[in-house]
Every structure is written in C-alpha cells, then in structure tokens.
Amino acid sequence: MGKPKLAKQMSIHSKLAHSELNRPMLTLNQLVIQFEDKTAVSIDKLSFHHGEKTAIIGRSGCGKSTLINHVFEQLKPTAALCSQRQGLVENLSVFHNIFMGALNQHSWIYNLANLVSPFKGPRQAIQQIADSLELDCPLSQPVSSLSGGQRQRVALGRALYQRQALFIGDEAFSALDPVMGQRLLTQVLASHETVIMVLHDMDMALTHFDRVIGLREGKKVLDIDAKYLDLNTLEAFYQNSSDTDTAGGVNVGDKRVNEKSESPQIEPLNSVVKRY
Numbered sequence: 001m002g003k004p005k006l007a008k009q010m011s012i013h014s015k016l017a018h019s020e021l022n023r024p025m026l027t028l029n030q031l032v033i034q035f036e037d038k039t040a041v042s043i044d045k046l047s048f049h050h051g052e053k054t055a056i057i058g059r060s061g062c063g064k065s066t067l068i069n070h071v072f073e074q075l076k077p078t079a080a081l082c083s084q085r086q087g088l089v090e091n092l093s094v095f096h097n098i099f100m101g102a103l104n105q106h107s108w109i110y111n112l113a114n115l116v117s118p119f120k121g122p123r124q125a126i127q128q129i130a131d132s133l134e135l136d137c138p139l140s141q142p143v144s145s146l147s148g149g150q151r152q153r154v155a156l157g158r159a160l161y162q163r164q165a166l167f168i169g170d171e172a173f174s175a176l177d178p179v180m181g182q183r184l185l186t187q188v189l190a191s192h193e194t195v196i197m198v199l200h201d202m203d204m205a206l207t208h209f210d211r212v213i214g215l216r217e218g219k220k221v222l223d224i225d226a227k228y229l230d231l232n233t234l235e236a237f238y239q240n241s242s243d244t245d246t247a248g249g250v251n252v253g254d255k256r257v258n259e260k261s262e263s264p265q266i267e268p269l270n271s272v273v274k275r276y
C-alpha cells in the first residue's frame with residue numbers, strides 16, 4: 001500500500017474552528033520599507049485573514065518579496081516560509097536541510113542527536129514528505145548535487161516539515177515543470193488553512209486562490225476576490241496600461257473592480273517605517 005499523501009497527513013495541523021475562519025490575522029497600516037533612498041514598499045492598509053488563500057502578483061522588482069518577508073517577520077511563530085532564496089545548506093543532505101525547518105520546535109539535544117544520526121521517527125516523516133514532493137533522490141544526498149527543481153522541493157519540504165497553519169511562499173514553484181507545480185501547489189493549499197503566496201503564474205493565481213493582491217512600484221493597486229478577475233485583466237495589469245488608475249483601482253472591461261473592503265473591526269498595527 002502506498003504512503004499517505006502529505007495533504008492528508010498534515011490536515012490535522014491545519015484545522016481551524018469555523019469561528020476562526022476569516023478572522024483578521026494581520027493588519028498592516030501605513031507600512032513603508034526603504035532600502036537606502038529607495039522605497040520598496042509603501043502601503044496604506046493591508047489585512048490578511050485566517051483561512052484565506054491569497055496570491056500576491058506584480059512585475060519584477062515591485063516589492064513582493066520585501067512585503068512577504070515583512071509579513072513573515074510579523075507572523076513568524078505560526079508561519080512557515082518558503083523563500084525565493086531558499087537558504088539551503090549546500091553540503092548538508094536532503095534530510096538535514098528538511099529537518100532544520102523545525103529546529104526551534106525541539107530541544108537542542110534532540111536536534112543534535114538527529115543531526116548526527118537521524119531517529120526513525122523524523123526519518124520516516126521526512127521520507128514521507130520527500131515522497132509526496134516526488135523527490136526521488138536518497139535523503140542522504142547533499143543538496144549541492146541536486147537540480148534546481150529538486151532544490152526547490154527540498155526548500156518546500158523544509159517549510160512543510162514545520163507543520164504550521166500558515167504557509168508563506170515566494171515563487172515556491174518557479175523551478176518546477178507546470179504539471180508538477182500545479183500538483184504541489186494543490187498539496188500545499190490542501191495542507192495549510194491559510195496561504196499567502198507570491199506568484200508569477202497568472203493561471204495559478206486565478207484558479208487556486210481566493211484573493212489576489214497586485215503591487216506596482218511598492219504600492220497596492222489591486223486587492224480583490226479572484227472570482228472577479230480573468231486572465232486578460234491580469235495580463236493588462238502586468239503591462240503599464242491605463243487599466244490601473246492612480247487612485248489604485250483596476251478596471252475590468254468597462255467596469256471598475258472594487259478593492260476588497262477591509263473589515264472595520266480590524267485593529268491596525270502602528271505605522272511601520274523600516275529603513276535598511
């Protein structure tokens with residue numbers, strides 16, 4: 001009999017009580033992030049909610065990674081991040097790289113013992129994750145000898161091994177072929193109650209997410225239910241077309257799509273200005 005799929009195995013970690021769904025998870029208020037004299041992100045207000053699957057889109061350099069890294073910093077204790085840079089340790093094995101995702105969930109003695117000689121429990125759990133990610137290399141293989149797509153799946157595995165309710169991904173499927181990318185995205189969505197993901201794949205954003213946030217030059221110019229969007233609109237969004245007005249709205253055909261209304265009971269965090 002085959003091993004259970006990860007989505008099933010992990011669903012226990014992602015069950016939210018019905019009353020928790022759509023509860024505000026984070027509200028950013030007047031967020032400005034600057035690198036020297038360049039403003040990478042400047043957003044008046046943006047909220048994320050429990051149970052929501054949110055895609056963040058926008059042209060290269062518009063501030064997506066900067067925003068998502070800030071969101072992760074705010075939600076760290078309950079979030080797993082699969083970042084664009086991956087942060088894998090080259091000469092360590094697939095097992096060790098995945099295991100390191102959950103170091104902060106165990107004592108240092110347990111971690112050290114597993115890093116020296118892996119226990120059966122974590123070995124089986126990590127093998128199960130590797131199988132579900134279609135990683136067919138041995139767990140003992142060093143990451144330095146893996147292909148780009150395999151490395152990306154190790155980074156995904158490290159995030160999945162944390163078994164958090166919130167998954168934050170930054171182009172987490174970009175090195176995979178489209179069919180595998182779709183399959184693994186479905187798995188990630190099924191195994192986390194809340195997902196916030198930077199994507200360049202328009203089709204994925206439309207078909208798998210509840211909400212789409214669009215950035216342009218660090219500003220939020222789109223924030224709507226995915227059901228109001230289509231591919232043509234998103235393609236137009238990626239061009240410097242007049243479909244996006246200076247007030248930050250987006251036109252769909254001859255209708256203006258409303259920005260997603262913010263819940264009035266949300267308590268905003270204080271204004272944040274980060275300078276690097």
Ligand SMILES: Nc1ncnc2c1ncn2[C@@H]1O[C@H](COP(=O)(O)OP(=O)(O)OP(=O)(O)O)[C@@H](O)[C@H]1O
Nearest residue numbers: 035039040058059060061062063064065066067084
């Ligand atoms: N560490 C840094 N130091 C200086 N500038 C930075 C740094 N990180 C990002 N930036 C700048 O901030 C802006 C936003 O970068 P960011 O990586 O957030 O964009 P992005 O939308 O994620 O791009 P991509 O789709 O290419 O990954 C860019 O102009 C980038 O050059």
